[in-house]
Amino acid sequence: MPSRLDGPLKVSGRAEYGADHNFPGMAYGYVVLSTIANGEIEAMDVTAAKSAPGVIGVYTPFDPLELRTPSLPMFGETWVPLQNRDVAYYGQPIGFVVAETFEQARDAAMLVDVTYRERPALTSLEDGLASAEEAPPGFDGSPQTHTLLASGVDSIEDALADSPVVVEATYSTATQNHAAMEPHSAVAVWDSGVLTIYSGNQGSDLQAMEVAGALALDPSAVHAVNPFVGGAFGGKGRTSTPAFLAAAAARALDRPIKAALSREQVFTATAGRAATVQKIALGADTDGRLIAVRHDSWCSTAMDRSFVEPTSHGTSREWYATPNLALSQKMVPLNIPPTTFMRAPGEAPGSFALESAIDELAVALNMDPIELRMRNNSTAPPGRDLQWSSKHLDECFSVGAARFGWASRSPHGRTDGDWLVGVGTATAMFPALRFPASVEVTLQADDTAVVATSGADPGTGLLTVLSLVGAESLDITPDRITPRLGDSALPPGGMSGGSTATASAGTAIMIAASKVIDDLLVVATSPGSPFQGMETSYADGHVLAGGRTMTFGEVLRAVGRPSISAIGSSAPGEEMTKHSFSSFGAQFCEVRVHKWTREARVSRMLGVFDAGRIINDKAARSQIMGGMIWGVSAALHEGLEIEPNGRMANADFAGYLLPVNADIPEVDVHFVQHPDTLHNAVGARGVGEIGTVGMAAAVANAIYNATGVRVRHIPIVIEDLLDD
C-alpha cells in the first residue's frame, strides 16, 4: 500500500477533480467581472454576446439566475452573484455567459458591455485606518478588546511605563490569495429532480447544504461529489461563484454546465487573506521576563464586513506568559474582494508581528532569542486556569537548536564570499481544535472494511488517515481498508479546515469501529450463529472464543450477511473544560543576502513540531513542509498590490509571486511525538496550518541577523535592503 493512497492517481493524472467530469450535452459557463470597485451597474448591453456563436444563455443582474443567500451555522451567510446591481469591488462577478464551448463562452463574455454609475472607492488599508471600525466578537463569541492586568496595575500603559526594557513597533502584512492550483470550478448536472455538483471544496455535506439553500431545494435533492481537491487552504470552505452559477444555469437550461474561473479571475472572484497592520509593545524586566504585552490590530475587510483576520487574538492572547496583556482588533471596510479563512488565519500574519517583536526585544536585551522565548514559556494561556494539555515547546527549541547548529550563531551574522548570512527563529502555535464529524465503518464478508465520511481531502492526506486509523481501530492491515470521502451521501464529516480533520474524523472512526465490533460480536453469538451463547473477544480481525477463531468475514458469511456497519460521531466535548489545547513548534532558518544586489534567499530551513501523535509521517511532514514554504512565500514573495481604483496590479502567476523550487532549500521537519490523548482518543493534533506560523518572522529575523536591517512588513523585497 502506498504511503499516500491518492499519490499514484494524482501523479499519473488519473485523479478526477471536479472540473474533470464531462457529460453528454454539457455546456460551458464563463463569469463576467466588474471593472469598477464601487458603484452601481446602470446597464449591461448583452446584444453582441447573445448573438455570438454558440451562446445559449447570458445572465446579468437585469436577467439573473435566481439564487438565494444561503446561511450555515459554520459560515454564516454566503454571497451569491447577480442578485442586485451593486458593485463593491473590482473583479466582482456580475454576469455569466453560457455557450456550447468554453472558448465561445469566454469570447462572448468579452463582448458584454457594461455601463456603471461609479462612486469613489476606498481601497487602501493605510488610507482607511482613520475610519476603522470595532471588529465584531470572535468565533468563540469573545470580545475583541481584551485586557488582563496584574493586581494593582491600572492600565497596560502603566505596566509598559514600569517595564525596564520596552520595544514598540508597527508591523504590516500584505493582502494574499490562497492561489490553489485548482481554480474554483464546478460541473452541475440535473437528473430526475436531483442536482449533482462536482466541485472542489472543504466539505461536501456543507456544500450540498449551501447549494440547496441557494436554489431553495430540499437538501436531499443536492448531491455534492468531491473526491479530489486541488488545494483549498480555507479558500474552498464556502461554495464558489462558478458552483452557484453552474447549478442555477443547469436548472434553467436543463443541461449539464461546467464553469471554471480563469487564474486571473481567482484573485478577485473568490476571497483572500486580509492585509493587516499591527502595533506591538512589549515590556520586560532586564532578565527578559515579560511584564506587559500590548497588541493592537487592524485588518482590511470587504464592504460586507464578513470576515476579520484575528492577528492579536490568534497570537498574543495565548503565546507567552505575561501578567499584563491588552489586545484590540479593528477592521477597515474597503472596496476589495471578500476576505476569508486562509491557512492559519490570524496566526500567520499575527506571528510575523509578534515573533518579530520578540526578536527585537531579544536584541534590546542582548539575549539569545531562544532563551528569551523559554523564559516566557507558559503553562497556560495568560489569565486562564486551564493548563496546556501537552506542551513540549521547550523540547522543540532544544532539539531544533541542536539540529540546526544554533550554538554557532553570531549576533551579527557572518559573511560567506559575497553573501551576508544570518539565522532566525520563531515560535509557532496553532490551536488544537475538533469539529463535529461522523464516520461509517463497514465490515464486509470478504474480510475487507470500508471507512466512509463526507469530509474532504484537499491534499492533506485525510484519505490515507481514514485507512490507517481504520486499520488500527479494526486491528487489521491498512490494505484491507477501503477509505471513501468527498461525497455528501456519506455520513457528514464536516469541514476539512482548522487543522481538525485527523483529530475529528480519527476519533469518529475509533468510535464507529468499536461499535461495529460490538455489533459483530452480537451477531456472532446470536442464536444460530457460530459462536452462539459464547463469551467472545475480537483481535486481529478475528472473533475468538473457546479456542476457536473466525475472521469477521467468515462470521458474516456464516450468518449470511454481506456486511455490518456502524456510524461513529465525535465533537468537542468536556475536555474543553479541563485543559487548553494547542500545537507548538520552533521554526529556524538561514537567509543569505547578496552584498551588492541584496536579494534575500533562504538557504536552510528547519521546523520542529509538537503536534501530538503523528498518524502518517509522510503526509504530516508534507503538510508541515508546505506550510513552512508558505511562510517563506509570505516573507519574500507574496502580496497583492491593490491600486487606488481597486484593480489588482499583479493578479496572475507572473505578477503574484510564489516561490519556485530554486527558492526553497531542503526543508528539515522533525516531530517530537507526545500523543495528546487528553485532546482526543487518537492523540493527534492538527498539522495543516502550524507549519506556516512563525516562518515569515524567522525569515525577517534572519535577515536582521545577516544585515542589521529590520524590515517590519512582508513581503520583504530588494529595495527594503538597499542601504542607499
Next chain:
Amino acid sequence: MRPFELTAPETVEAALASPGTFLAGGTTLVDLMKLNVLTPQHVLDINELPLRGLDTSDGLRIGALERMSEVAGQPGVYPVIARALLQSASQQLRNMASIGGNLLQRTRCTYFRDVEMPCNRRQPGSGCSAISGANRMHAVLGTSDSCVATHASDLAVALVALDAEIRLVSAEGSRTVKLAEFYRLPGDTPEVENDLRPGELVTEVLVPRLDWASRSTYVKVRDRQSYEFALCSAAVALHIEDSRIVDARVAVGGVATVPWRLHAVEAALRGAPATPEAVEAAASVGADGARPLADNGFKVSLLKRTVVRALLELTEESR
C-alpha cells in the same frame, strides 16, 4: 480569444506571400491572444520553416527558430548569451520559445496586458496607466511621457552587448540590422516597438566574433530565483590583460524601455585597472539620465550594483 484562421506554410516564400501574424513558440502570441490584447485574424505557424541551425565557427549564427533551450546548451555559445538564456523564463518555456520570437516578445507591463486599462503601446493615444500606477517593475531609462514599459528579453540584452545583428526577410528582399538599432525608444509612438516592417520575418541572429567574450557573464536580479523577469540585469564582457581592462561590453535589462547599452561605463572601464575600486567608479555613471517613477527609484541604485556585481565576477575570475 477571437476566432482566427491558422495555416502552416512550409517555405519562407509561402510564409511571406500571405499576410498574417507569425507563430513560432507561441509563448507570447498565444498568451496575449487569450487576453484579447492581440486579435489576429490569420495566424501563420512558421515552425516548419527551415530557419534552424547554430554555427559557432566564426562568431555565432543562430537560426530564428532555434529554441532557447537548444541554444543555451550548445558549446561555443558565449557565456553571456548562454547565461541570459538559462535565466530566462522556465525550462518549459525555453523548450518552446524561439530565438526570433524572444527578441520580438512584448512588454510585461500589467496595463499593456489588460484591455480594460489605458495603454499607449496597445492603444495609441489612450494614455499611460503605469506612469501614475503600479510601476515598480517599470523602466527608469529610455522612458517618455507616453510609455515607461521595460523590454522583457534577457537574450536581447546580451546580444546588444555583443553588437549582434538580425537578418530580416520580406517579399521585397532581405536586410541586416544591428539589434541595438532595431529597437525603438517609445517617444511619442510607443506602439512602434522596433524597425520590423509589415510582413517581415526574422530569420537569423548574427553575433560578430569577439574572442575575449569568452570572459563574459549575465547577472539577473529578481524577486525570486527563477521564472521571473529582471528587476535589473547586466550583460558584461571584459578583455583583461595584465590586470588591466583593455576593453569592455556592458548592457543592462529590466531598467529600460529597450535593451540598454552602457557606453559610458565601457569607456570608463577601458584602460582602468581590474580592481573593485575601478569597477565601482566606472559603474557609478551607469544610471546617468535615469528618470525614476514613484515605485522604482531603487532601480537607479540597483542598476549600478548589478553592473558592479557582474564586473567583479569577471575580474575575480581573472585572478
